Amino acid sequence: MGVRTEVPVCDVLVIGAGPAALAIAAALAERGVAVRGVAPLDPASPWANTYGIWGPEVDALGVQELLEHRWSDCRSDFRAPMPSNASPSDRESTPLATTFHGVDYGLFDRARLQRHWLESCRAAGMVWDQAEASAIAHDRHGSCVSSRDGRQWRARLVIDASGHQPVFVRRPDEGPVAGQAAYGIVGTFTAAPVEPGQFVLMDYRSDHLSAAERQAGPPTFLYAMDLGDGRFFVEETSLALAPPVPYAVLQERLMRRLAHRGVGVAAVEHEEFCLFPMNTPLPDLSQQVVGFGGAASLVHPASGYMVGSLLRRAPALAQAITEGLLDPALDAPALAQHAWRALWPLELRRKHALYRFGLEKLMRYPEDQLRLFFRTFFSLPTNQWYGFLTNTLSLPELIAAMLRLFAVAPWSVRFGLMQQQGRELQLLLRLFKP
Ligand SMILES: Cc1cc2nc3c(=O)[nH]c(=O)nc-3n(C[C@H](O)[C@H](O)[C@H](O)COP(=O)(O)OP(=O)(O)OC[C@H]3O[C@@H](n4cnc5c(N)ncnc54)[C@H](O)[C@@H]3O)c2cc1C
Numbered sequence: 001m002g003v004r005t006e007v008p009v010c011d012v013l014v015i016g017a018g019p020a021a022l023a024i025a026a027a028l029a030e031r032g033v034a035v036r037g038v039a040p041l042d043p044a045s046p047w048a049n050t051y052g053i054w055g056p057e058v059d060a061l062g063v064q065e066l067l068e069h070r071w072s073d074c075r076s077d078f079r080a081p082m083p084s085n086a087s088p089s090d091r092e093s094t095p096l097a098t099t100f101h102g103v104d105y106g107l108f109d110r111a112r113l114q115r116h117w118l119e120s121c122r123a124a125g126m127v128w129d130q131a132e133a134s135a136i137a138h139d140r141h142g143s144c145v146s147s148r149d150g151r152q153w154r155a156r157l158v159i160d161a162s163g164h165q166p167v168f169v170r171r172p173d174e175g176p177v178a179g180q181a182a183y184g185i186v187g188t189f190t191a192a193p194v195e196p197g198q199f200v201l202m203d204y205r206s207d208h209l210s211a212a213e214r215q216a217g218p219p220t221f222l223y224a225m226d227l228g229d230g231r232f233f234v235e236e237t238s239l240a241l242a243p244p245v246p247y248a249v250l251q252e253r254l255m256r257r258l259a260h261r262g263v264g265v266a267a268v269e270h271e272e273f274c275l276f277p278m279n280t281p282l283p284d285l286s287q288q289v290v291g292f293g294g295a296a297s298l299v300h301p302a303s304g305y306m307v308g309s310l311l312r313r314a315p316a317l318a319q320a321i322t323e324g325l326l327d328p329a330l331d332a333p334a335l336a337q338h339a340w341r342a343l344w345p346l347e348l349r350r351k352h353a354l355y356r357f358g359l360e361k362l363m364r365y366p367e368d369q370l371r372l373f374f375r376t377f378f379s380l381p382t383n384q385w386y387g388f389l390t391n392t393l394s395l396p397e398l399i400a401a402m403l404r405l406f407a408v409a410p411w412s413v414r415f416g417l418m419q420q421q422g423r424e425l426q427l428l429l430r431l432f433k434p
Pocket of ligand 1: 015038041049161275292
């Protein structure tokens with residue numbers, strides 16, 4: 001007779017151990033839910049990505065101590081390239097040379113952020129199993145997950161937080177998905193790539209490229225920061241494109257940009273290869289497995305940010321699940337519906353539709369129009385551009401910000417906003433039927 005192995009049973013099984021998995025596991029554990037995790041690596045193993053966030057977001061959440069850096073000198077540069085015969089004074093007198101954001105920006109201490117969530121999990125005695133989930137079967141009472149190495153788990157609800165290409169969550173195919181791609185270096189340089197104490201969100205200057213290269217695209221920008229002690233992080237970034245801009249192009253552009261400003265790389269401490277989907281459709285909200293994080297399309301489709309959303313949205317989702325688990329009228333499929341509705345209520349779905357529409361437009365802009373667009377965008381009142389980027393405006397406020405942008409934008413940008421190309425109209429109509 002074979003040896004029978006017990007299948008672990010829990011209320012909620014979380015798949016993954018990235019920021020999304022830890023955020024939702026911690027919020028459930030804090031509410032006394034019996035939660036278990038499954039991920040290929042130890043959940044305490046270091047994360048590779050660097051995560052940035054706007055200062056007021058961490059202030060509002062009361063988690064300022066999770067930042068390792070915070071900058072108040074935050075700026076962008078949307079200057080157009082000058083003709084080659086322009087004098088230095090012409091260059092300096094370009095109107096609106098630098099955009100000062102007037103809002104702090106921060107970089108998470110990754111290890112601290114991870115510990116912040118893991119401590120809540122540990123305090124509740126949560127168990128993490130090391131395995132790669134590969135199959136799921138549902139019934140009225142819950143779901144059964146199997147791993148590649150033949151183990152199984154049973155739970156009333158499964159949360160798939162396995163990232164942007166989720167193992168279980170299904171999303172409709174709505175055509176090409178744009179990727180944000182970036183190549184970055186943390187290191188030391190022969191000269192400072194940005195001023196001391198400075199954070200640069202978007203440096204869209206492109207005078208290091210030839211006119212033909214600028215015409216051919218794709219537009220890319222520098223995201224850079226002073227990390228102190230002579231260390232800097234510089235990253236050449238493509239906001240979004242389908243197919244994404246290859247790393248080799250970004251790396252070459254970064255080196256040329258730096259060289260053009262007389263900056264050489266002295267020592268590389270870490271290279272960041274960044275690629276994630278920006279405008280994924282919403283998942284099918286009727287499925288019995290619930291998603292969170294990249295798996296549930298939580299990335300802001302117009303900015304690429306997500307960690308602030310995880311911190312804001314995990315408690316509400318965890319609360320809805322906790323209440324759902326206590327409701328005897330909810331079988332497992334109904335519990336999953338209840339959770340999906342809490343994660344993606346109508347207003348957030350409508351805003352997601354507007355953001356996807358907005359990104360679709362931006363991806364069509366040539367470099368000069370894109371620069372004008374961003375210059376106009378950051379000239380909006382702070383609460384409007386900040387609320388847009390952090391997804392903290394209500395739907396009417398978001399529409400008001402978009403209308404104001406249209407009203408104050410230069411004609412070339414306005415014209416681009418009015419033209420409906422490809423699937424833009426279809427995406428805009430989702431506002432009414434998300
Ligand atoms: C380089 C980079 C930089 C970024 N910078 C920022 C930023 O500055 N600010 C910001 O807000 N956002 C940023 N993002 C976007 C987003 O916040 C990140 O992509 C974030 O890591 C997504 O979190 P996640 O937990 O959903 O997925 P992931 O971080 O991808 O984690 C997925 C987890 O699931 C596990 N897993 C995968 N498959 C399975 C399986 N079959 N079974 C079990 N477990 C599985 C993985 O091992 C991993 O633990 C960045 C993204 C990248 C790639």
